[in-house]
Amino acid sequence: MAEFTNATQILEPFKGVKKVTIEEYFTSGHRTCQGCESALVMKLMVKAAGPRTIVLGSTGCMYVANTTYYTTPWVVPWMHTQLGSSGSAALGTAAGLKALMTKGKMKSEPINVIAFCGDGGGADMGLGAISATLTHKEYNSLILLYDNESYANTDIQLSGSTPYGANTTFSPPGSVKRLIHTRWKKNTAGMLAAGHTECRFVATVCASYAVEMMNKVRKALSIGGPTFIHSLDPCPKGWDYDPMLSHELGELAVETGIFPLYEVEDGIVRHYGKTKAIVEGRGRKPVREYLLKQGRFAHFLEEDIDYFQKKVDEMWDKWEIPGVIPFRRESSVK
Amino acid sequence: MAVETKAAPVVANHKEMLISGSEACAEALTLADLDVVTAYPIRPYDTVMQAIAKKIANGQLVAEYIVAEGEHSQFEIVKHASTVGARVFCGSSGVGWMYAMECLVVTPPLRVPMVCMVGNRALDDPGAFGVEHNDALVVRDLGWMLIWVDTAQEMLDTTLLAYRIAEDRRVFLPIAMSADGAFLTHSQALVQVPSKALVDKFLPRYDRGDLLLHPDNPITVAPQANEDWVIEIRRQNDEAMKRASTVIEEAYADFRKVMGRGAEHPWFEEYMTDDAEIILVGMGTISLPIKVAIREMRAKGKKVGLVRPRWFRPFPTERMVKALSRAGAIGVIDRDYSFGSPFNSGVVANEIRAALYNADKRPPLMSFICGLGGREVTLADVHKATDMCFAAAKSGKSDPKTHWLGVRE
Numbered sequence A: 001m002a003e004f005t006n007a008t009q010i011l012e013p014f015k016g017v018k019k020v021t022i023e024e025y026f027t028s029g030h031r032t033c034q035g036c037e038s039a040l041v042m043k044l045m046v047k048a049a050g051p052r053t054i055v056l057g058s059t060g061c062m063y064v065a066n067t068t069y070y071t072t073p074w075v076v077p078w079m080h081t082q083l084g085s086s087g088s089a090a091l092g093t094a095a096g097l098k099a100l101m102t103k104g105k106m107k108s109e110p111i112n113v114i115a116f117c118g119d120g121g122g123a124d125m126g127l128g129a130i131s132a133t134l135t136h137k138e139y140n141s142l143i144l145l146y147d148n149e150s151y152a153n154t155d156i157q158l159s160g161s162t163p164y165g166a167n168t169t170f171s172p173p174g175s176v177k178r179l180i181h182t183r184w185k186k187n188t189a190g191m192l193a194a195g196h197t198e199c200r201f202v203a204t205v206c207a208s209y210a211v212e213m214m215n216k217v218r219k220a221l222s223i224g225g226p227t228f229i230h231s232l233d234p235c236p237k238g239w240d241y242d243p244m245l246s247h248e249l250g251e252l253a254v255e256t257g258i259f260p261l262y263e264v265e266d267g268i269v270r271h272y273g274k275t276k277a278i279v280e281g282r283g284r285k286p287v288r289e290y291l292l293k294q295g296r297f298a299h300f301l302e303e304d305i306d307y308f309q310k311k312v313d314e315m316w317d318k319w320e321i322p323g324v325i326p327f328r329r330e331s332s333v334k
Numbered sequence B: 001m002a003v004e005t006k007a008a009p010v011v012a013n014h015k016e017m018l019i020s021g022s023e024a025c026a027e028a029l030t031l032a033d034l035d036v037v038t039a040y041p042i043r044p045y046d047t048v049m050q051a052i053a054k055k056i057a058n059g060q061l062v063a064e065y066i067v068a069e070g071e072h073s074q075f076e077i078v079k080h081a082s083t084v085g086a087r088v089f090c091g092s093s094g095v096g097w098m099y100a101m102e103c104l105v106v107t108p109p110l111r112v113p114m115v116c117m118v119g120n121r122a123l124d125d126p127g128a129f130g131v132e133h134n135d136a137l138v139v140r141d142l143g144w145m146l147i148w149v150d151t152a153q154e155m156l157d158t159t160l161l162a163y164r165i166a167e168d169r170r171v172f173l174p175i176a177m178s179a180d181g182a183f184l185t186h187s188q189a190l191v192q193v194p195s196k197a198l199v200d201k202f203l204p205r206y207d208r209g210d211l212l213l214h215p216d217n218p219i220t221v222a223p224q225a226n227e228d229w230v231i232e233i234r235r236q237n238d239e240a241m242k243r244a245s246t247v248i249e250e251a252y253a254d255f256r257k258v259m260g261r262g263a264e265h266p267w268f269e270e271y272m273t274d275d276a277e278i279i280l281v282g283m284g285t286i287s288l289p290i291k292v293a294i295r296e297m298r299a300k301g302k303k304v305g306l307v308r309p310r311w312f313r314p315f316p317t318e319r320m321v322k323a324l325s326r327a328g329a330i331g332v333i334d335r336d337y338s339f340g341s342p343f344n345s346g347v348v349a350n351e352i353r354a355a356l357y358n359a360d361k362r363p364p365l366m367s368f369i370c371g372l373g374g375r376e377v378t379l380a381d382v383h384k385a386t387d388m389c390f391a392a393a394k395s396g397k398s399d400p401k402t403h404w405l406g407v408r409e
Helices: A037-049 A086-102 A119-125 A127-133 A188-195 A210-222 A243-255 A273-279 A287-291 A302-317 B021-031 B046-057 B071-083 B094-099 B101-106 B152-166 B196-202 B226-259 B284-299 B317-324 B347-356 B379-395
Strands: A053-058 A078-081 A112-118 A141-147 A201-205 A226-232 A262-265 A268-271 B014-020 B036-039 B064-067 B088-092 B115-120 B145-149 B175-180 B188-194 B268-271 B278-281 B304-309 B311-313 B329-334 B365-369 B402-404
Touching (some): A037 A112, A037 A141, A037 A210, A037 A243, A078 B071, A086 A112, A086 B036, A112 A119, A119 A127, A119 A141, A127 A188, A127 B071, A141 A210, A188 A226, A210 A262, A243 A273, A243 A287, A268 A273, A287 A302, B014 B021, B021 B115, B021 B152, B021 B175, B036 B046, B046 B064, B046 B088, B046 B115, B071 B088, B071 B094, B071 B101, B088 B094, B094 B101, B115 B152, B145 B152, B152 B175, B152 B196, B152 B226, B175 B284, B196 B226, B268 B284, B278 B317, B278 B379, B284 B304, B284 B379, B304 B317, B329 B347, B347 B365
Parallel strands (some): A053 A078, A141 A226, A201 A226, B036 B064, B036 B088, B088 B115, B145 B175, B278 B329, B329 B365, B365 B402
Antiparallel strands (some): A201 A262, A262 A268, B145 B311, B268 B304
């Protein structure tokens, strides 16, 4: 029996779309909406991880719509976990495997452990458990947050990750109050990267850039210890747009600078893709191009669009690390 | 037996240790070769986690020891570790157990044979470290097997039995072992600790079989079932709990055979009940003042006995009815409350009333609530309760009122 070393699988990046493996581990049998980007994220995530993987799914769309009893789309072992438990599910599964392999009770081999959560399960309820897991550096796991910016499975209610002003069933624009939801979206990936100095890899991804997205997953699973990926997933139902626009909206979120693509590896921040071009000086598209394609912002007046643009501008013009770390040095504001 | 003043001789292949209830649990966990344990601090159960930490630090046990950031995570982590085949342990007290409630709910239907210790503690508010049984009782309807432990020896034995019973494929349900805060968790007694060889003979390895979550067995666990299947899955839980009764009896019989000692039958302890006119009922360490009071009363010719329930889930209905229905009157002393329940009684009194409903002989039943928040149950409390039971036996009528003992009026 191989001696237990706590090593991870080594998953080299796919060098281009033609080099991506053809095997699927998330197949037919799910019931997600037409144009659902999160279902694509599931498919790409586990395609990148390969067959020696255990996936834990916390409550949300990707639980309820994906895994109807007797019709599972998962080719790899999959288990439900509670809404706020993606961090604990990853930690417990990894700890169980480690204990059994250390003690010779199970064949020693690297098994990928991935726990996913929605924005409700990740940015709201499960944040504490994710934070705890990211400090346990001896357990190899990936927590992937698929962020469709609302509690989309329960009827589109706002979460801590819902953008400013969006129309949700808990924040309907009314005749007296136009904007109910006036909180700015949490900077979840930046917060987790900044707060967990021994977590070796945090990244943001968007499935509009599928190969890069898969390669971030592969790096997260290879690097060792707990890792975190935040994926922005356009949602036709929750965002109110034609399902054919899912990819385009993902691209617009990046091109407007609303959702920056970056990775933090061993403390080094690397912007990538179109975000890298923005950092290097290419202009951002105006946020109105993104906002006005979505029914959830249909009630916006010019002043709302202006406010949104101003807040996004701050991310790029004022943050210490653009799009990642919001602090400013005192010397820079004098 | 808690009232013994002289230590029992060391049994073959055992060693004798002076340890607390929590330490006795940790001894058993070491012998059971625990794989994953999660800790979070709350008094009084956390003494068991301190004891396990020392075992690991001193190289007596190899296990993953995870300090969680709250009880919700604490219970979720071991739940998931169990699904990949690890033998796990967890525990809590009072409101900590409540904080984990969502995870306690999902564990039985997932058929995770987790073993936990509940160091019974009063629920907030107001704050109190002392014992009440309402914490553990909150899961009584949810598929958890529940046992109340009285002594450090029983704590060690029950821990070994709990893994054997929970991990039996016919059962695969979690077990919560209740230990009265302070009175058992922190109190030392001489304990006979079996050898590793004996424990290995009694306790097989945890085998999750075709329910193992592993790439070699790519199953989907706990999908959305809805009305299509939920009632069938509930029924499977119900059947497992019914099967547990047989498995429990087998396990105790085998324990006696392997260890050369142990309880005669699993369900409850009987103390001086053979000729008892009055039978008192109470769970956990309340047995000590009751037994002392019974001896005082016996010295004056009053025939009083005690039934101390161990297993509350599954509830030993037939055996309990047989043991109690021969009495002239029954007095149930609850260390818990159930506000607004039938007769405003405690939980145990109402369970026993329900169990007796179809009995041929239903003695008058007196219901008492005593010792909440860890208040001492005095001999005077027990004498007062017993006197009221004698009056009920004489009149042949149950008093519909629930009497609170030792309370400032």
